[in-house]
Amino acid sequence: MISSIGILTSWLLFLLLALVFITNNLLKINIYVRLIVFLNVCLFLLLEIGLFFDDFTVSYISNYSASTTPPLYKFASLWGALDGSILLWNLTLSLFMYFYLKNFKINTSNVDIKIYSSILFFFVGYTIFSSSPFAGCIEANEIGCNLSTLLPFQDLVSSQIGRGPNPLLQNHPLMAIHPPFLYIGYVGMSAPFVASVSRLVLKETSSEWVNVAQKLTFIPWLFLTIGISLGAVWSYEVLGWGGYWAWDPVENVSFIPWLLSTAFLHSAKVTKHNNSLLNWNYVLVGLMFLSTLFGTFITRSGVLISVHAFSNGTIGTYLLIGMLIFSLLFLYIGSINRRYFISSEKLKNKFGRSGFFIANNILLFSSAIVVFIGTIYPLFYETIFSRQITIGRNYFDVLVGPILLLLIFLMIFSIKLSIKNINLKKLYEDNIIFINSSLLISIIFLMLFNRSFNLVVTISISFILISLITLNIIKNFNKKGNSSYWAGQIAHLGLGVLAIGIILNFTQSFSQEIEINSFDNFIFSENNYQIYDIVQENLPEKTELKLPISNGKITKFTSLNIFNNSSQQAISSPAIFRNLIKDSYISIKSINNNTFKLIVRENFGISIIWIGLFITSTSFLPKLKLRK
Amino acid sequence: MKSKKFSLILIIILIFLSFYKISNESRFEKWSKILLCPVCQGEVIYDSPSEYASDMKDILQEQIKTGYTDEQIYNFWVTRYGERIVTDNIARNFEIILIPIAIISIFIIIFLRKINAKK
Known part of the structure; x- marks a missing residue:
């Protein structure tokens, strides 16, 4: 029926x-x-x-x-x-x-x-x-x-x-909400695409289409940001491996439209201001949409192996045809407007606002290239050499890491970007107290950790960024600027916080495997943990083996979930003892009678990462307040 | 706080701090973050809670205790599972880094020429 x-x-x-x-x-x-x-x-x-x-x-x-x-x-x-x-x-x-x-x-x-x-x-x-x-x-x-x-x-x-x-998908309520957010983000990228292509079909001669496309991009961008953040939270809280981002192909293909739409949100402002970059904006709008189709293709066609991929025989070809049709449409409309694109104004003031936005675009687009190549290179390699290769975190860390750091650095200047070339000396002198105190706090903060070059640089830059933007928001929020400027400031603030969390997590985290019996205790990273006896809970859909662990103050459970009717392995849910700077993250690896093999991790910066992502996700607030 | 000399001193301290590196990563940790768990979906054995990864870690632990060199460890795993077991390819397949850098360079050149192009 x-x-x-x-x-x-x-x-x-x-x-x-x-x-x-x-x-x-x-x-x-x-x-x-x-x-x-x-x-x-x-x-x-x-x-x-x-x-x-x-x-x-x-x-x-x-x-x-x-x-x-x-x-x-x-x-x-x-x-x-x-x-x-x-x-x-x-x-x-x-x-x-x-x-x-x-x-x-x-x-x-x-x-x-x-x-x-x-x-x-x-x-x-x-x-x-x-x-x-x-x-x-x-x-x-x-x-x-x-x-x-x-x-x-x-x-x-x-x-x-x-x-x-799939057992992984019925282990935590976050699973129920994270995909719809991502879908809204993906699907929404169709709106700026349609808006631009259709206006150019009619041979529009003004840059009004950029304006419309920019308005239409913010909502999908926001949902993509929230969706990716929730995905990271889900990965950390549920999957039990202790991380939040694995450069997994499915994560990558959600990151590519995010990078491109972030670039577009910036470059559209340049066009709005002085009618330049018309062709570039058209390229970005097109790629934003095509990259979502590409993402669906890559993850749904079964060509790649990933935690998220669900394969199906026919959709691959179907999506390829769609990608081809919409790419051709995009190229054709682009080509009939060649004359219009050539009318694009030349860029002035390379160290003014436009110049910074161009640098931002180059960096964001370069990251998208890196992520794209990292995702599809194994496919090419296998086709050409008939051997398989894996591209791991190292590739992305080495290439994307520095680019993102540069972006964080450029964000410092976002507090005061005028159309004219930037006056670095004045910017420095106006804020010298805050720059000096941020550097001083960075030094004190860094004393607490194992230091390396990337940690020191990221921490000092992020601290300066955070202090200057916070100051800017406190001092000027009610005085000047439009809603999208303040949306940008909040997003930048969140990304500064995020950078601190990521670099702490990247440089400081460590783990250990521990074999232990019921009612024993162990010491990890100066904390004493007491294990109790396992509790078995039989639910209709699964059997849950819960192991209570206490750190002296609170007791939490880490569990193994064995799902009925499923051939998959048991899923391990972690016990997380949270702290602003570091979490203790304990998950069960295996159970043998009353002996447990536990993986105990000291994960740094996770709460900071969540705070950063949360702040970035609230960047829509000024748009609500300043709408009138 | 208001002086430029103070900024300079702070930056010098920061530079000094950045060379002062204490690494707490063992060779075991390094390799277990490199080797892929072949039965899992794209996880390295460091991250994977599976039994298979666990056995691999035991073997790896043993190899490091016996004093295997990095080359020996690499050869051991690659002969058994093929190249895809190793996720850190940057040193061996240098083109992986070169390709994106080349494409980015081409992109930047074209991009800058286009936006500065005369009417």
């Missing part, structure tokens, strides 16, 4: 999108777009209903949910695997389309909404022709579904038990 309704609704949606594409009546377009949003909501709710009623005749539900799955994770199962996540993707895309139609539509033409509908058309087409979350099950196993059909009204069979979500 649900399967047939879902498939038919998808067809209807597909038809409506085609109608948007052919009609030219704005009133009709308005109605169709609303209907498209409505149908996407319906599809979303329909699959949720199926998940909650355990309708195992739907192949997706029997493969990625189970009757024993707790309600929150049933809800989140919708985006727990590829086919369902496309549904959330389409819903978000239709909402962005509606938002665009309401606020940014071109008055004289419908070409923008047509381009938008063709993007959605493409993704809805995938659920119809390639693989649908509503595909009915025609050959069931005892657990899960083996074979499914994309046609409605077939004789469907139901598996007895659902397979349940």
Whole structure:
């Protein structure tokens, strides 16, 4: 039943999108777009209903949910695997389309909404022709579904038990919220793309499109920032390996659009001011969107191995075709506007605001290049040499690290960037007290740690950045500047804090393996930890072995979670004793009768990292306050 | 606090501090952050809580105790698992660093020429 309704609704949606594409009546377009949003909501709710009623005749539900799955994770199962996540993707895309139609539509033409509908058309087409979350099950196993059909009204069979979500995905509520944030970020990158390409189709001669695209980029940028941050939190709190970022391909492909959109948010300001960099902004807007398609392709097609990748045979080719079509559109529109791009003004004042933004763009774009190459190089290597190679953290640390440090350094000047060339001497003399005290505090602070070159440089630069921006905010927030300037200042402040956390974590953390029996205690990094006896908890979906650990003040649990119906290994959840500077992070490695092998880590800077990411994520606040 | 000399002194102290390096990373730690756990999804054995990684760590620990050189450790693991076991390729496959640097240089040259181009 649900399967047939879902498939038919998808067809209807597909038809409506085609109608948007052919009609030219704005009133009709308005109605169709609303209907498209409505149908996407319906599809979303329909699959949720199926998940909650355990309708195992739907192949997706029997493969990625189970009757024993707790309600929150049933809800989140919708985006727990590829086919369902496309549904959330389409819903978000239709909402962005509606938002665009309401606020940014071109008055004289419908070409923008047509381009938008063709993007959605493409993704809805995938659920119809390639693989649908509503595909009915025609050959069931005892657990899960083996074979499914994309046609409605077939004789469907139901598996007895659902397979349940991937164990990693049902271990922490953060899993339920981190992907939707990322999706909004990804999908939202379509809006600036459509806005620019469609305005240039009409051979726009002003730089108004940059303005519109910039407004449309901030929301997806913000969601991407929050999504990546939550992903880092999830990785640290749940996965039990003690880190927050692994340069895993899926993390990388979310970082690339972030770097590009951050670059664009800066370079758009240069264009707004003096009509230069037109071509460059067009390149950035295009790559922002194409990189999200590329990211989906890389992670969903099974070409790479990663914690996040869920592979599926057909989507790779499908996405490649999409990437090709939209790239060609982008290039074609670019080429017919060559004359316009050449009219771009020459840059003045290389050490003024524009110059700094250019440096920022060069650095951000270079990082994107590094991350991109690091992600796809193993694929090339294997194709050419028929041997496998792994690109590890070292590559990224060596190349991206210094670039990001340079960016942090440049942010110091963001407190006072005038159009004219910057007066370094004056900037220094005006702030000498704060610069000196930041340096002094850095020295005292550094005495507490194992010092190395990268630690010293990062800490001193970040301290100067933080103190100058804080001072700037306290002194001038109500006096001058526009909302995007203050959004930038808050984002920079957060990134300064983040840099301190990252460098502490990078240079100071260490770990140890400990073998211990119940009721014993051990000393790690000057703390005494007492172990008690293991507690077994049987939940419907999993068995949890919880080991209580006390540090003398509080008792926390580290646990091994063994999920039913899953072939995967047990998942270890850490006990984390938090502190501003360092966490003690204890996870179980293995249990043998009453002997436990524990991995104990001293993780530095994690709380600081969270604070930094939080501050950066609040950079939208000035936009709310100063909107009037 | 307001004097430039004071800034200079502080910077000199900072430079001095940055050369004063105490490394607490053992060879074991270094290698366990380099070797990939072949049965895990993209994790090094240092990070992985799996049994397989654990066994690998035991072997590695033994090798370091016996006094294997870095070259011997490298050869041991690569002959068994292939090149992909080693995640730190920068020294051996130097092109990995050169390719992005070359592309970035080309990008910067084109970029700067374009934005300074005359009408």
